Amino acid sequence: MKLKQLLTLSLLAMPLMACSSNRYVDETQAEHVDIHYGRGDLDRLAKGMVDSLNESKDLAYIDRSGKGEDKRIVVYFNNITNETREHISMGLIRDEMLAQLVGGRFRFVSGEAGQDEVGDQVNFQQNAGRVDPAQAQAFGRQLGADVVIYGSLRDIVKRDGRSLETMGSKTKDVYYNLALRMDRIDTAETIWAETKKLAKQEVISLFGR
Numbered sequence: 001m002k003l004k005q006l007l008t009l010s011l012l013a014m015p016l017m018a019c020s021s022n023r024y025v026d027e028t029q030a031e032h033v034d035i036h037y038g039r040g041d042l043d044r045l046a047k048g049m050v051d052s053l054n055e056s057k058d059l060a061y062i063d064r065s066g067k068g069e070d071k072r073i074v075v076y077f078n079n080i081t082n083e084t085r086e087h088i089s090m091g092l093i094r095d096e097m098l099a100q101l102v103g104g105r106f107r108f109v110s111g112e113a114g115q116d117e118v119g120d121q122v123n124f125q126q127n128a129g130r131v132d133p134a135q136a137q138a139f140g141r142q143l144g145a146d147v148v149i150y151g152s153l154r155d156i157v158k159r160d161g162r163s164l165e166t167m168g169s170k171t172k173d174v175y176y177n178l179a180l181r182m183d184r185i186d187t188a189e190t191i192w193a194e195t196k197k198l199a200k201q202e203v204i205s206l207f208g209r
Contacts, residue, residue, distance in 0.1 A: 037086050037088050041198055044198060046093050046096040046097050048178075049093075049178070050100045052194040053106070053194075059073055064146070072105060072106055073105075073146050074107045074144065074145045075146070075182075076145035076147070076148045077098060077149050078148050078149060079150065080150065080151050080153060083155075084155040084176070085155060093153070109143050118142075122139055145185055147182050147184055149182050150180070151180035151181055153177070154176075154179070155176050155177070156177075157174050158172070158173040158175075171202065172202045173200070174200045174202075175197065177195055177197050179193070179194070180194055181193040181194075
C-alpha cells in the first residue's frame with residue numbers, strides 16, 4: 001500500500017519538477033559566472049575602457065580652426081567588430097561606454113543611425129511647411145569629429161580532454177581580448193590604444209557532459 005502511494009505521489013510531482021521559474025533580478029546583482037560571455041563581462045570591459053579614456057593625460061584637448069572655446073576632443077565612435085566564436089552584440093559595449101562618457105571630457109557626434117534620424121528631422125523642418133522658418137534647422141552646422149574610436153573583441157579557446165592526471169575531468173579555457181584605439185582624423189595618428197582582457201575556465205567532472 002505504501003509503495004503504491006509513493007508511486008502515485010511521484011507521478012503527481014513530475015509536472016511540478018518540470019516547471020520553470022521566471023523572475024526579475026537586480027541588474028546590479030552579480031550574475032552566475034559560467035564560461036560564456038555575459039553581463040558581468042560587458043560591465044568589466046566597458047568600465048575598463050572608460051577609465052582608461054578618462055585617465056589618459058594625452059587626451060586633454062585638441063585645438064584646431066573653428067572649434068571656438070570648447071577644446072574637448074570631438075569623437076566619432078565607430079563600430080566594434082565581434083571576432084569571437086560567440087554571438088555577441090558589440091553595440092552593447094559601445095552604448096555602455098557612451099552612456100558613461102557623454103557629458104564628460106569628450107564630445108560625441110552621431111553615428112550612422114543618429115545621422116539618419118538627424119537628416120530626416122532636418123528635411124522635415126526644411127520642407128514640410130510646418131516649422132517656423134526662423135527656427136528650422138539646416139544642414140552644414142554639424143561638429144566635425146577630431147578622432148574616431150574603433151576596435152574588436154577576439155577570443156582564444158583551449159580545451160584539455162579527460163585524463164588520468166585530471167581524474168577524468170576536462171577543462172575549457174576562454175580568453176577574451178577587447179582592443180580599442182583612437183586615431184586622429186587629420187593625420188591618421190593613433191593617440192590612444194587600450195586592451196582589456198578576461199580569462200574564464202570551466203571544469204567538467206568525470207560524470208559531467
